[in-house]
Amino acid sequence: MAKYNTSVDEKWQKKWEETKLYKFDENNLDKKLYVLEMFSYPSGSKLHAGHWFNYGPVDSWARMKRMQGYNVFQPMGFDAFGLPAENFAIKTGIHPKDSTVQNIKTMEQQLKAMGAMFDWDHEIVTCNTDYYKWTQWLFLKLYEKGLAYRKKAPVNWCPSCNTVLANEQVLDGACERCDTEVTKKDLTQWFLKITDYADELLEKIDSLDWPEKTKSMQKHWIGKSTGAEVTFKVKDSDLSFDVFTTRVDTLFGVSYVVLAPENPLVDVLTSANHKEEVESYKAESKKQSDIERQSITREKTGVFTGSYAINPINGREIPIWIGDYVLSTYGTGAVMAVPAHDERDFAFATKYNLPIERVIEGGEELPYTEYGTMINSDEFNGLTSEEGKKAVVKKLESLGLGSEKTNYRLRDWLVSRQRYWGAPIPIIHCEHCGTVPVPEDQLPVVLPYDVEFTPDGKSPLAKSESFINTTCPKCGKPAKREADTLDTFVCSSWYYLRYADANNSEKAFDIEKINKMLPVDKYVGGPEHACMHLLYSRFITKALRDMGYLNFDEPFTSLTHQGLILGPDGQKMSKSKGNTISPDEYISQHGSDVFRMYLMFGFAYVEGGAWSDDGIKSVARFVDRMERVLDSAREAIEDNKSNKSTMDKNEKELNYWRHFAIKNVTSDSEILQFNTAIARLMELTNALSKYMNEEEKNLELLKATLTDFIKLVAPFAPHFAEEQWNLLYKSESNDNSYSVFNQKWPEFDSNALIKDEVEIAIQINGKIKSRINIPSGLTEDAIKEEALNNEEIKVFIEGKTVVKVIVIKGRLVNIVVK
Structure with missing residues (x-):
């Protein structure tokens, strides 16, 4: 009997493709199941084990659901724009488009060798004009709705990559890609008004079947706070500034205030004898990302400006400091400090010897951060914190120095990039008409191929005369195109919509079709996208809904984060460490199904772990043993000898393990707990092997067990199972003959699980x-x-x-x- 190997993979992949076995039935949407893995970025030439861990096990889950009667839609594509391809081009001289197209071809071949159910008729590639035409359309729709706007703002700037970086792309003050020290720069940028949806993004998230940690991260990122805005006047000046606080009941305990280093007031308020120190501190703060500056564990630092403010509730003079833990883009760019009742303020005041005054009763030690009773607060003494908040705000309102306020940590989404390899922003700048959107019938604004993209601090497209020079759609006079390209997260913020109508040349998608197909039922990808891609996609879905294009609120109903496959050394895989694992050599040696089963058995799916060559060898041995047992059982059925009709002790034992496996493989696989599901298959293999030692066998039970066994194995080892199914049923001309994936998933009999x-x-x-x-x-x-x-x-x-x-x-x- 031929042993399972790569030739079995090739045989069935060819057959599946010829028969279009996995073709999605667009006319049968009653039981559709949209299964989606986050698409890959073709920055490297090949898939690695981490890609496999994302795609292979999810395909197995989808296969089980198909056998349970679902019409599975499982597309695949490539997130093809972005900085890595451009940096590779600068290093090697290979154009980003050329390297990306070649990488995609290689990865397509690898994905097909995986034997997954991907419907390639729905493939999308974000750097192709038939995709980014509609990314540009989306931007225009947001612009028309007032959700896209342009303004000057301080941004993270990498002087080596010569582009804006998102906060998440700055690590320890350096660019995550080139490790160059990052600085701040004021640039006129395009933003999307995600803040308009802050409340709904918070309200709806608890209804989603998402990991609690991811939901908590989004809640924290949005950061809704209800409190008060308090106005502090500057001593001996007409100037003033506002502070947002959730603890206005502690206003009498304010002993200093802190401004963000980039706050415009800093230059005005800094006295001559403090100027040098302040300027030095401002320069250092520019090197830190907003995330680093807000880190809870980072020591808080600051310098005194030499100026004083007036506490509006009691008229006290308090020093004005600057500190990099305060952000100009969050709240008002200023905070009031109450050291007795805030851990950060307490540490800061202790470090710089500033006053610490208790104004809330409770607790023996300071800082006391809970609510309590107001003390040392004049006419408000004796009020609870909740009572005091209302009373203090009322007093401030009467003085014209404060009011109730709701604030958010969430900032609008900065989408401009001063790089080449991205979708051009479809805007024209006219001296006479101002900012003019490109008419829809002129889309796409095509990214030119022949562009000098070596970074010099300016957008590469600005150097392309043929691209940048155009005519104004309104007045017909000479005008300039927008030279920035879109953040690649804009491309991925809506790709799940395009998949369902990927070949539509007239629209981004057909509204009726999309509303039947979406939302995505199961979405799988890395947790690192919690506060970027996942949040952006939710925003875009809600914006399109409000424009009348969608009738659902959320893009992804159920979300799972797969774990990380580490190198054999237990470290995250990277080329520089030399610990990356390429699937190809293992697949060549053992076959695609062995590689898949090792990933699913060797690691808990949501945890991952370190790669082990010994582990994959053990799984290869199990597949060999499983094949021998199945061959032996099939031969016994074909020989049709020593048949018995009774269900004695040994038959009941086999039937028990058969139905025990059905029950547990199903329940474990439903929750993507694949390692324990495969353990049940190992137990069934043992039970079947034991039964094959019996002289007399119930061949009817044996065939039923064999049939269910192959069905249970099928999602985890699709090529192997298809071969075994064919061997068992090839002589029959009925619905069983092809394919195992056209069969109904087995159901367990609870009576069989009751042991005598x-x-x-x-x-x-x-x-x-x-x-x-x-x-x-x-x-x-x-x-x-x-x-x-x-x-x-x-x-x-x-x-x-x-x-x-x-x-x-x-x-x-x-x-x-x-």
């Missing part, structure tokens, strides 16, 4: 001395009697006093003697 007999352990003083088989329905007293009368046990208890007998039904009896 169970094995229990007998302990004496907690140590196992014997094991016996007893009828499963025995009473507790009868079990005690069986244990005490067991000949092996009598030897150990003879001459001793039995103190008590403890029965744990179905498991053990513990006899306590002295």
Whole structure:
């Protein structure tokens, strides 16, 4: 019998493609199941084990759902724009488009070799004009809706990559890609008004079947706070600034205020003898990302400006400091400090010897950060914190120095990039008409091929005369195109919509079709996208809904984060460490299904772990053994000898393991707990192997078991199972002949799981001395009697006093003697 190998993979991949077995039925949407893995970025030439861990197990889950009767839609594509391809081009001289197209071809071949159910008729590539035409259309729709706008703002700037970086792309003050020290730069940029949806993004998230950690991260990122805005006047000046606080009940305890280093007031307020120190501090703060500056664990630092503010509630003079933990883009760019009732303020005040005054009663030690009763607060003494908040705000309102306010940490989404390899922003700048959107019938604004993209701080497209120079659609006079390209997260913010109508040349998508196909039922990808891609996609979905294009609120109903496959050294895989694992050599040696099963058995799906060559060898041995057992069982059926019709002890035992496997493989796979599901298949293999040693066999039961076994194996080893199914049913001209994936997923019989007999352990003083088989329905007293009368046990208890007998039904009896 031919052993499972890559030729089996190739045979069935060819057959599946010829018969279009996995073609999605667009006319049958009653039981559709949209299964989606986050698409890959073709920055490297090949898929690595991490890609496989994302795609392979999810394909197995989708295969089971197909066999359960679902019409599975599982597309695949490539997130093809972005900085890595451009940096590679700068390094090697290979154009980004050329390297990306070649990488995609290689990765397509690898994905097809995986044997997944991807429907390639729906493939999308974001750098192709037939995709980014509609990304540009989306931008125009947001612009028309007032959700896209342009303004000057401080941004993270990498002087080496010569582009804006998102906060998430700055690590320890350096560019994550080139490790160059990042600075701040004021640039006129395009933004999307995600903040308009802050409340709904918060309200809807609890209804989603998402990991709690991811939901918490989004909530924190949005950061809704309800409090008050308080106005502080500057001493001996007409100037003032506002502070947002959620604890206005502590206003009497304010002993200093802190401004963001980039706050425009800083230059005005800094006295001559503090100027040098302030300027030096401002320069250092520019090197830090907003995320680093807000880190809870980072030590808070600052410098005194030399100026003072007036506390509006009691008229006290308080020093004005600057500190990089305050952001100009969050709140008002200023905070009030109450050291007695805030841990950060307490540490800062202690470090710089600033006053610490208790104004809330409660707790023995400072800082006391809980609510309590107001003290040292004049007419507000004795009020609870909640009462005090309302009373203090009312007093501030009467003075014209404060009011209630809701604030958010979430900032609008900066989407401009001063790089080449991205979708051009479809805007024209006219001296006479101002900012003019490109008319829809002129889309796409095509990214030119022949562009000098070596970074010099300016957008590469600005150097392309043929691209940048155009005419104004309104007045017909000479005008300039927008030279920035869109953040690639804009491309991925809506790709799940395009998949369902990928070949539509007239629209981004057909509204009726999309509203039937979406939302995505199961989405799988890395947790690193919690506060970027996942949040952006939610925003875009809601914006399109409000424009009348969608009738659903959320893009992804259920979300799973796969774990990370580490190198053999336990470290994250990277080329520089030399610990990356390429699937190709293992697949060539063992076959695609062995590689898939190792990933699913060797690692908990949501946790991942370190790669092991020994692990994949063990799985290869299991597949070999499984094949031998299945071959032996099939041969026995074909020989049709030694057949029996009764269901005796051995048959009941096999039937038990058959239905135990069906029950548990199903339940474990439903929650993507694949390692335990495969463990059940190993148990069934053992049970089947044991039964094959019997001289007389119930061939009807054996074939039924074999049929269910192959069905259960099919999602985890699709090529192997298809071959086994073909061998079992090839002589039959019925619905069973092709394919196993056209078969109904097996259902367990609960009656088969009730054993006539169970094995229990007998302990004496907690140590196992014997094991016996007893009828499963025995009473507790009868079990005690069986244990005490067991000949092996009598030897150990003879001459001793039995103190008590403890029965744990179905498991053990513990006899306590002295």
